[in-house]
Amino acid sequence: MNLLQYSPRTHTPIAIPQTTWRIGNLATFIRKHLLQSPGMRFGDKFFLFLARLAGFSVILLLALILVYLVYASLPAIQKFGVSFLYTSTWDPVREVFGALPVIYGTLVTSFLALFIAGPIGVGIALFLNELAPKRVAIVAGFLIEMLAAIPSVVFGLWGIFVLAPFLRESFQPWMIDTLGFIPLFEGPAYGVGKFASGLILALMIIPTISSITKEIFKTIPAHQREAAIALGGTRWEVMKISVLKASRSGIFGALFLGLGRALGETMAVTMVIGNRAQIMPSLFSPAQTMASVIANEYAEATSDIHMAALAEVGLVLFGVTFLINFAARILIHRMGRSQNA
Amino acid sequence: MVDHNSELVLETKGLKAYFGDNLAVRGVDFKVHSNSVTAIIGPSGCGKSTFIRCLNRLHEEVPGARAEGSVRLKDQDIYAKDMDPVMVRRQIGMVFQKANPFPGMTIFENVVAGLKLAGIRKKSFLEETAERSLTHAALWDEVKNKLHQPATSLSGGQQQRLCIARTLAIDPPVLLMDEPTSALDPISTSKIEELILQIKKHVTIVIVTHNMQQAARVSDYTAFFLLGELVEFDETSKMFTVPKDKRTEQYVTGKFG
Numbered sequence: 201m202n203l204l205q206y207s208p209r210t211h212t213p214i215a216i217p218q219t220t221w222r223i224g225n226l227a228t229f230i231r232k233h234l235l236q237s238p239g240m241r242f243g244d245k246f247f248l249f250l251a252r253l254a255g256f257s258v259i260l261l262l263a264l265i266l267v268y269l270v271y272a273s274l275p276a277i278q279k280f281g282v283s284f285l286y287t288s289t290w291d292p293v294r295e296v297f298g299a300l301p302v303i304y305g306t307l308v309t310s311f312l313a314l315f316i317a318g319p320i321g322v323g324i325a326l327f328l329n330e331l332a333p334k335r336v337a338i339v340a341g342f343l344i345e346m347l348a349a350i351p352s353v354v355f356g357l358w359g360i361f362v363l364a365p366f367l368r369e370s371f372q373p374w375m376i377d378t379l380g381f382i383p384l385f386e387g388p389a390y391g392v393g394k395f396a397s398g399l400i401l402a403l404m405i406i407p408t409i410s411s412i413t414k415e416i417f418k419t420i421p422a423h424q425r426e427a428a429i430a431l432g433g434t435r436w437e438v439m440k441i442s443v444l445k446a447s448r449s450g451i452f453g454a455l456f457l458g459l460g461r462a463l464g465e466t467m468a469v470t471m472v473i474g475n476r477a478q479i480m481p482s483l484f485s486p487a488q489t490m491a492s493v494i495a496n497e498y499a500e501a502t503s504d505i506h507m508a509a510l511a512e513v514g515l516v517l518f519g520v521t522f523l524i525n526f527a528a529r530i531l532i533h534r535m536g537r538s539q540n541a
Numbered sequence: 542m543v544d545h546n547s548e549l550v551l552e553t554k555g556l557k558a559y560f561g562d563n564l565a566v567r568g569v570d571f572k573v574h575s576n577s578v579t580a581i582i583g584p585s586g587c588g589k590s591t592f593i594r595c596l597n598r599l600h601e602e603v604p605g606a607r608a609e610g611s612v613r614l615k616d617q618d619i620y621a622k623d624m625d626p627v628m629v630r631r632q633i634g635m636v637f638q639k640a641n642p643f644p645g646m647t648i649f650e651n652v653v654a655g656l657k658l659a660g661i662r663k664k665s666f667l668e669e670t671a672e673r674s675l676t677h678a679a680l681w682d683e684v685k686n687k688l689h690q691p692a693t694s695l696s697g698g699q700q701q702r703l704c705i706a707r708t709l710a711i712d713p714p715v716l717l718m719d720e721p722t723s724a725l726d727p728i729s730t731s732k733i734e735e736l737i738l739q740i741k742k743h744v745t746i747v748i749v750t751h752n753m754q755q756a757a758r759v760s761d762y763t764a765f766f767l768l769g770e771l772v773e774f775d776e777t778s779k780m781f782t783v784p785k786d787k788r789t790e791q792y793v794t795g796k797f798g
Binding site: 334423424425426427428429430431432433434437441442445446448 | 597599602604627628630631634635637638639641642643644645646654655658659704707708711
């Protein structure tokens, strides 16, 4: 490796030949950020090296996961090409794989969860930060964060034994009777399915959304609230114009982080989704998500192409969650900046 | 020029303000005459800001804070049991030390924010009032061509005048100003002092200031606060030339503070 021939003691930059710019850039980069630390004692240098190593290992790990996922899914990528993303037959027996049903299932359940958890999460944050007496806020805030500590398999069990029977016997028949003419609420009532998954996911992402939103509300300076109070705003109006309006992008960021969590959530969803890789309009119908199809079929996948297809589903999921989280971070970052300005 | 026949607009009797168990304002009797500028001066921590924040019932919004005593706005007791603090604040406007326009709103939206809170939606009325308030706040000429740009694009001094315009838009009989120029440069400060002298035709002003020259320049009456008590209250010209209290004299001549 040509990067090892540069000594860490060499403080002067070394010109890299233009022809080897890829490796050359990487080498300069590593030398500059990992190895070079002019004018420091050995102990500091060594510690700095360890700290940087730890920092860079995260990036390396991410890159390795990505590389492995691409490698593992190569057979599927070669066989199905782009059509993997938009065909809707998922048939392990005939070895035909199209990921659209599981992508659809993931998006529907996640956005349903976001739709339910968003208003509730933001409402909780408003209550805790703006309305509740301090002691109530501390206790309630703690309890809500506890919700995030419940293992997802426990949510799944609750979903199977409590939520799904309730939906099957009470809620869904009633909805089908009253709103069944809308395709979204068509029968039959299975109990398990997209709706149950969306509800469970909503429960799981409420703590994420409410705790991040609460932190954002906390960054709003007191003089912003006083501006609205002094103009004769009621409590609700103060919240609306000084708190909600000022933290719009931060709230979006929190919602996106919640969405990111919902997209990747596996165990609880696998237990209540119904496991059928099919696109059906009704929210009450069983489906399959990207995460649940991997969890369900990985152990039983016998053919190479089946394994590769599952790996490619993993790759797509990785890509989607990465993008969502990235967008969320940008929004939250922007929010922080506009507050400091 | 002091008009001795002008009526009383605001009057406090035995006003006390607490932060928890800590008594910050220790029973103040205070009078404000209509269409005058009353300055409140005193060293840091003397309770002058706390006092002024009791006048529009903003003090009680701080967790653990409360006020006792009476404050009368003309013929109503603003601390009466059945008085809605929201209605008090619509009659007694306030401008703060740090300019605090609403960051997500345009200049125009900021000026009419208080009117919208009061339930006024009529567009022509909002536009007229915005122009009039911005003119009174000596800002109209600078912003008339960019009313729909974000308020945060203005300079600090412009933002402070925008906040004054926003408060004037709801047409309060009384305007409280809590060190409105302490974060501003001298030019912005002098603009705001000029506009104070202009708007006192329409509104009665109580201004807290750190700056004794400012008090001398803009006010008709001055109150000197020390350790939560009102030490002396008189016409500004007398306060700065023949103060009755020894402590006032020491403060206005710069012996402490």
